[in-house]
Amino acid sequence: MGKSTFLGGIHPYEGKKLTMDKPTTVLLPKGDLVFPMSQHIGAPAKPIVAVGDHVLVGQKIGEAGGFISSNIISSVSGSVKAIEKRLVVSGKLEESIVIENDHEYKTVEGYGTKRDYTKMSKDEIRGAVKEAGIVGLGGAGFPTNVKLAPKDENAIDFVVVNGAECEPYLTSDYRMMMEEPEKIVGGLKIMLRLFDHAKGIIAIEDNKPEAIEKFKQLTSSEERIEVQALKTKYPQGGERQLVYVTTGRKLNSKKLPADVGCVVDNVATVAAIYMAVARCTPLTNRIVTISGDAVSNPQNFNVPIGTDFGEIVEAAGGFKAQPEKIVFGGPMMGMAMYTYHIPVTKITSSLVSFLQDEAAVEESPCIRCGRCLEHCPLQLAPVQLAKAAAHNDEEGFVSMDGLECCGCGCCSYVCPAKIGLTQKIMQTRNQILANRKKAK
C-alpha cells in the first residue's frame, strides 16, 4: 500500500549526527516562565488566573478561546507575576502569563494517575485530550481534539503517526522514539479506539534505522498497527507527501487528510495523547533540539514549556562564536529571529544556529535550468510563479496553482542563481489569501 517515495524533494545536509545519539537531558529553568496565550492555530486562549494567584504544575491557566483553540497549562508551580505582552517566536508580541517559579514543582490533584483508557468512552477520551491542551507538536499547532473529531469518524481508515522528522538538524522526535516508544504506541492505540475502521501506520524515515527496528518489535503483535520505513528525502514529513507515500492518496490545498480518510499526527503529539488520557498528565513539557555549528554542545533537552530559550543556550555551553543566524525550527521552514530570549512553547521544537548564513547570497538572473520544477514536491513551476508574483499578476499566479505552495523551500534550495523563489511565492500567496479573507 502506498508508494515508495514522492516526486521531487531534496537531500540537504542532514546534520542529525550532531545530536541524534546523545540522550535527552531534563532541564529545569532557573528564571521566570512565560506562557503566550497563542501557541496554536486558531483563537488565542483567555487567561483565567490573575496576578498574584498561586498555580500548580498541570493547572489550566488559559482557557481555549473558541472551537478551534487550546488550553494553556502551567508547567511549574509558583505565582503569577504578570499578564502582559511578550515577544514570541514569530516576532510578534503576544499576551502572555508570566509565572515566577517556586522550584517546588507541586502538582495539581490527580496529576499522573494511571487510567484505564479502555474503560473510557470516545467523548471522554477526546475531552481528556482537549483539557490537556494538546496541539500538533510537529510545529503546526493544530488543536488535536478537533483533529480527532472529524465529520465522519467511520470514514477514517488510516491513522498515520509522523515519525519522519525530515528537517535537517532536528532530532527531538527521534530521541522520543528511542527513549519513550511505548508512549507513542500507547497513544496510537488510544487513537485507534476512536476510529473503529482504521489501521495505524507508524512512518519513520530510513535514516533512523534503530527507531524503525524498535517500533517493529514493539508492534509485532499488534494487528492494527504497522511500521513503515520511508525513503529519507525532504520534505517526506510534510502532510501531503506523508499521506501519499503511506496510503497512495493525494491531497491538495483545499483538502484535509480527513477528506481522504486519514488522521495524521506527529509522534510527540501521539505520546502526549497517551500521557493525557492514560496518565492524567497534561501537556507541560517538550523536547527541544539545540543544534547547528555555532553551539558548543548540541543536544536535546526536555524542558518545561515557558522556559526562556536563553537558558537552553546556556545549558548547551553557549555559542562557540557569534552565529550569523539563529533559526527556530529547521533550516528549511524555520523562523529566523533577532534574539533568542523567547519562551519555549508547544510548537517550538528547536533552535538551530549557523556560524555562516548560507542564504545571504546575491541573486543572479534565472538561467531557466528547470531544477526548481524538478525538485518541487508538489509539481509546481516555481520560477513561473515567482515571475507572476514579481509582476503582481494575481490571476496568473492562481491559475498556475500558486496557492498550492506549502512553503517547503526546495525550490530556493536548489536554485543555482540563488533566487528567493519560496519567499516570493509565499509572500504573494499569503497576501492573496489575506485579501480574500478580508473580502469575506
Add this chain to the structure above:
Amino acid sequence: MNDLFHVSAAPHARSPITTRNIMQDVVIALLPASLFGIYNFGIRALSVILTTILACTVTEYVYCRLMKKQVNPADYSDVVTGLLLALNLPVSIPLWMAALGGVFAILIVKMLYGGLGQNFMNPALAARVFLLISFPGQMTNFAVEKISSPTALDYINNGAVAVVDSVSGVTPLAAVKAGETVDLFRMFVGNHAGTIGETSALALLLGAGYLLYRKVISLRIPLTYIVSVVIFALLFGGHGLDANYLLGQVLGGGLILGAFYMATDYVTSPASHKGQIIYGIFLGVLTGIFRIVGKSVEGVSYAIVIGNLVVPLIDKVTRPVSFGKERAKVEK
C-alpha cells in the same frame, strides 16, 4: 556578545551549486573537443577560440557599462558562448569574422533581449547561422593548411579512396549523403575536416559524459534527438537498415555537438521532462528533413535554432499538473 543576527525568510539552507559552477562544468566538458580541435587543425584553432571568447566577454562588459547595468562578476556564461561558437566555426575563418560572430551572439541575441537567461535562441548557434548566411563561402571552407589528413583535392586528383574531406559542407556527412561508405572509426576519433569542435565524437562524448555525471544535463534531449534522427533516416533515408549509413548520420554533421551541448542549453530548452522529450523528437525530425529531404548538408544548426523558437509553446503545453489537482480544463 554582540546580539546582532541575520533575519530573513525561510528557507535558510542553500545548495552549494551555483550558476558559475554549472558554467565552469560546461567549459571543462568542452575542453576535450577544444584540445582535439587544436591538435587536429593546428594552433590557428586556438586563435579562433580565444578571439570568440574575447569578443563575447568584451561585448557584454562594454554593453553593461554603456547601459549602466551591473556587470556580472565572472559567471563564465560568456566563456561558454564564445567557446561553443568557436567550436562551430571552420578553422580558416578570418579572425575578424569570428569576432563579429561573438559580438552578434552576445549583443543581439543575448543582451538586447534581456541578458543572461533571456536569450530567445542559442546565442552561439544563432551567431553561426548569422555568419553562414552572411559569409557562406568562408563558413563552408573546410580546406585546412595543417595537413593531418589529406584534402579532398588530393583524393580526387590522386584517385585515392574518398574517405573524408570534401569541398563544401560538413565533410563526412556529404559522403554519407551521397551514399558512400564512410570510415566510421575515423569519424568517431575525429581526424578529418569539419568545424573546430564537431569532428571528434570521442572527445565530445567524453565531455558529455562529464556533464551527465555532474548532473548538468540529462540524457532526455540528446538521446531523443539522436534516436529521432536515426529513426527518420531509417524510414526516409533510402538506405534502410544500413548501419554504416545510420551511424554516419549520427557521427557526422555536428549532431553530437548539437545534441549534447547546444540543444541542452537551459535557457532555450523546455523546463519540464515531457517538454524536453517532445523537443528532442521535434529537433530530430527537423534535422532529418533538412538533411534528407533538403539539399543542404546543414541540418543541426537550423533545426535547433527553429526548435528554440518553439520552446515557449512546448513549455506552455507541457506544464506539469500540480500534485493533487486535475489537469486544468482548456481555458475559454
